[in-house]
Amino acid sequence: MPLVIVVAGIVLLLLLIMKLKLNTFVSLIIVSFCVALALGLPLDKVVKSIESGLGGTLGHIALIFGLGAMLGRLISDAGGAQRIAVTLIEKFGEKNVQWAVVVASFIIGIALFFEVGLVLLVPIVLTMAKQMKLSPLHLGVPMCAALLATHAFLPPHPGPTVIAGEYGADIGQVLVYGILIAIPAVIIGGPIYNAIAKRIVPSGFAKKADLDAIGSFKTFDLDKTPAFGISVLTAMLPVIMMSAAAIIAVIRSEAGIxxxxxxxxxxxxxxxxxxxxxxxxxxMWTMGVKRNIPVKDIMASCTSAASHIGMMLLIIGGGGAFKQVLIDGGVGKYVAELFAGTNASPLIFAWGVAALLRISLGSATVAAISTAGLVIPMLATHNVNLALVTLATGAGSAICSHVNDAGFWMFKEYFGLSMKETFGTWTVLSTIVSVLGLIGVLVLEGFVG
Structure with missing residues (x-):
């Protein structure tokens, strides 16, 4: 019965979001109440369970998420992101422009959330494609592969950050292992798959860049943007700090210091x-004060970034409420008992559950958070690296983006594709990144598990 109730809850969530067009946060809270009552939670504990899940989830990630959004906005508003992209494209040359786009998108994708990175990079990619007389998809597929991989595997993006908190994983380890997994996923899902996609949907690659599709966008005189080195350092600083601390911790442990x-x-x-x-x-110093930008303008960028993530934070909190209801209602324990005494890998289980929820719900973040409620009780009976469980969940939540995902429609409209062409490029690309993410996790388990 618990699993039947979960399935019914997911179906209800789909109906509320897709059919009745209710706000995702509101839909999650409604479903959380319904599932809590159906699972038999005492009436005086229903609200407490929802509040606990919402507050516990936001309490861990709100700071990281909010500061990450501000960091990305400062780099973007100063022209640092444009400097990174254009400089790499110039350095790599026209022949290797795909790899330039991959590197630029990966660096920018670490600092910016997926949607923001996409909005920022699409004008640059379309402009370069038009100037070089290339297909927009020739650059668009590698760009999106890098943005999706950073979104699925690397903190401070909401999915891996939230899941790491729920599982109690070391976020530094998640970052280091995530980079190791993301690099091959980007290479295969980007430039390598691009060559195959041209044969699957040749009509999509025959289209020319249409700058009208992106409307007006902010551009900078390159000479007035921050230098390339300082732009990269600013974007990568949190990664450098967290990675260095994680690596030093591993060395200390292995050396017995x-x-x-x-x-x-x-x-x-x-x-x-x-x-x-x-x-x-x-x-604030490199992208603002050092460039004689008034402090009030720097703060305006930070305020704007914070205001734009308000609803996303609520949705993440709603996913946390749904997760907590599943745990308090005994669903996670029930699932753990089903797999007790079996050799089922928590890594494959986490990936599979997240994948099913992602395909059903559309939102990668909501799918990942909801998965935690089913996986956490199972972890008590298995000795497994929690950072790898985090990445397996993130990989599952990236799979098969289709019509119920905003990213699907953004990709379709920006590159002027038909539904078939979008499925043949974006949907397959997201599935490749997801499957390669799982393979990477299983390979790493042999070394660090």
């Missing part, structure tokens, strides 16, 4: 929240 105050300071500096605070302050 006793813990001391120095290592405690490194852990503090490498903490995700501290790294984001330091990186934001650094960005």
């Amino acid at each position: 006793a813990d001391n105050t120095g290592f405690a300071v490194i852990r503090l500096v490498g903490d995700a929240s501290v790294s984001m605070v330091v990186s934001l302050l650094f960005a």
Whole structure:
């Protein structure tokens, strides 16, 4: 019965969002109440369960998420992101322009959320495609492969950040392992799949760049943007800090070095929240004060970034409420008992559940958070690396983007594709990144599991 109730809840969620066009956050809260009552939670604990899930989820990620949005906006508003993209394209040359787009999108994708990165890079990609007389998809597929991989695997993006918090995984490890998994996924899902996609949907690659599709967009005189080196350093600083702390922790553990105050300071500096605070302050200097931009304008960019993620935070909180209801209602325990005594891998289970929810719900973040409610009880009976479980969940949540995902429609409209062409490029691309993510997790398990 618990699984039947979960399925019914997901179907109800789909109906509310897709048929009745209700707001996703409102739909999640309604479904959370319905599922809580159906699972037999005591009436005096229903609201407490929902509040606990919502508050617990936001309490962990709101700081990282908010600071990450501000960091990305400062880099974007200063022209740093444009400088990174254009410089790499010039350095790589026309022959290797795909790889330039991959590297630029990966760097920018770490600092910017998927939708923001897409909106920022599409004008640059379309302009370059028009100038070089290339198909927009020739550059668009590698760009989106990089943006999707960073979104699915790397903090401070909401999915991996939230899931790491729910599982209690070390976010530094998630970042290091995530980069190792993301790189091959981007290469295969981007430039390599691009060559195959041209044969699957040749009509899509025959289309020319249409700059009217993107409307007006902010461009900068390249000479007036921050230098390439400082732009990359600003975007990558949180990654550098968290990765360095995680690597030092692994070396200390393997070498058997006793813990001391120095290592405690490194852990503090490498903490995700501290790294984001330091990186934001650094960005205020490099992208603002150093360039004689008034402090009020810098703060306006930060305020704008925060206001644009308000609804996304609520949706993430709603997903956390749904997750907590599943746990408190005993669904996770029930699933754990079903798999007790079996050799089922928590990594494959997490990936599979997240994949099913992603295909059903459309939202990768909601799918990932909801998966946690079913996987957490199972982890108590299995000795598994929590960072890898986080990445397996993130990989599953990236699979098979289709008509119920906003990213599907953004890709379709920006590149002027038909439904068939979008399925043959974007949907397949997202599935490749997801499957390669799972393979990468299973390979890493042999080394660090």
